[in-house]
Amino acid sequence: MQIHVVKPGQTLFSIAQTYSVGVDRIIQTNQLPNPNNLVTGQALVIPIIGSYHFVQPGDSLYTISEKASIPYEQIVRANGISPAAQLTINTRLYIPARQKTTAEFVGYVESRDETVSKTLEASAIESAPYLTHLAPFSFQALRDGSLKEPILSNFSDIARDNRTILMMVINNLENGQFSEELGYILLNSTSVQNKLLNNITTTAQKYNFKHIHFDFEYLRSTDRETYNQFLRKAKERFHKEGWLLSTSLAPKTNREQKGRWYESHDYKAHGEIVDMVVIMPYEWGYSRGPAMAVSPIGPVRQVLEYAVSEMPSKKIVMGHNPYGYDWTLPFVQGSTAKAISPQRAIQIAAANQAVIEYDEKAQAPFFHYKDQAEKKHEVWFEDARSIQAKFDLLKELNLRGMSYWKLGLSFPQNWLLISDNFNVRKRS
Template identity: 65%
Template structure:
């Protein structure tokens, strides 16, 4: 699979000819809506076996081989090169496909309002092939230990048809906000806690959930040990049913990190107790903050490097956003950026006739434009380069896989590259 960045003057047909594929193949792989109006800086995936690399100044056979995880001898052989011959800058080198590795993938899906939209259900149906888990968001715990159910529609059936584990996501949310007081009640009042566990078990049996996923956030620091004790109790109980237990964790870089989003989460204890965790490695750039990459690779790496020091890498799923944000400039506290899918971001760039840039430090695409009302905007989103950087990090650290927030946002290159890099584990 080749990742190609559109250059000035290039057309879909010239790109296709350069790689020996048809324009229709590229259109299909990238779900291009306006194939004759490519944006400079836009990435597209080219459905070929292996990929090509153009030699850069300072490259050697060994540095290129290391970059792609193959031996220098193999690279020299497939390109009919002598290992002792200096490389010419600009030489096109063929990179054979690397071995796909096993990976587990989760997709959260969040119906809003009173009905599940056709588009959201179709997104679940189209992408279930790539998933190990499907996670309707969310069952909200109530203060008496009962549960407020989300809209499930046909999600259980979609999971069954695609050998996907249905994940029961349970949150301590009230009025769509995480509540430390609700968390305190559930974790410390044993009568309510037992009723809570009874209700989880009955509901899981009713719908066929096989993984119980606790997304308890904004907990009081004083409830950290109570949360650990609750997880041990839940694990013992759900294991008897043959169910998995998983948790969502805030992105920490140390065990004593301050802040109510962090102090209630004990990485080491979760790694010992639960089957796996989802670490929410996104929202550095968020809707209520200044414009920046949503999941810059440096901070993501820092969090995951700390995580693997506290728990087995095989229990860690990297959280990944399927969205970006469009900020109005200059940023003013109290304003809210608009969420956009990668496809929508490219459309905005096209409509405003601006090129897409790439921040190599953050490993994220971005651009600026002037709207019709004269206001300046800045957009950060995800593309094939940024998601491949995350896939490389998963493989480098030996992680369990990736968890997407959230389905329903169009990003076709993600799914094409997922299939190129991984064999998706099916547990159902």
């Protein structure tokens, strides 16, 4: 597939002609919210097998092949040219489709209401063909070892119909916040632990969960080793059932990183104990902080490079955010930015005649606009370029895959590019 960035004055018709593809296919593929009002800087995925490269000054077959990650001989054969050919500026060269790798993908579904909305259910159905694990969020562990269940809707049927593993997420949330006191009780009381593990087993069997995932966060630093011991106990219990075991980990860059979120998470131990870990290297730009990319590629890389130094790369799943934020400027401490989907970001840019820019260092798109009250806004979001950058990093570091927190925010380009880059591992 081709990622095309809209230039000033371009229309869907002119873009379609450039790539010899129908206008309707581009609209449908991208689920375009603004087909008649394209935004300068907007990224489009062009539904073709392989891609095209338009020769630029300084290009050679070698540099083009390096960028495309395929041997230059394939480019020569595909275009019927000589290896010694002089390349002419703006010549269109066909780049054969890249070789796919196999990866696993996790999608979290969270409902805060008494019922699961039709929109969220539709999102789970749309995403499930591209997922290895579908994770309803979440089962809350209680102080006596019992479980508070989420609304499960028909997620079990969706998982079964798409050969996707149903993943049971258990956390230490209490009154909407991760509780260190609850975590302490769960990790230090043998009777509570035994009851919790019994309840998890019974519930998993009831709903056909085959993957148990602990998302214990903001634990006491003194519970680092007790958490490791708990996981060893859980592993012995759940592996007898043939289930996978995984954990969520805070985004650390060194073993002794300070802070409530980090100190209880032992990368090396988790890498030895569990089958996989979901690392959460996002929210650098967050709703209550100043405007910036949510998951800039540099900090993401730092976290994941540390992770692969502590555990096997094939146990690591890169957490990712299929959303962005709309900040009102100037940033005021205590204010909250609005979470938006990539599709909604494009709608806002189109409605306000904004120009989308791309931060090469962060590998993320952003734009500015003024609302009806003349207040300035800054929007950072995800697009085809930013997710491709994450996919490239995933492949470079030989990771297990990627997880999405969370489904329900429309990002059709993501699923297109999964198909272009990967064979999704499915399990019966």
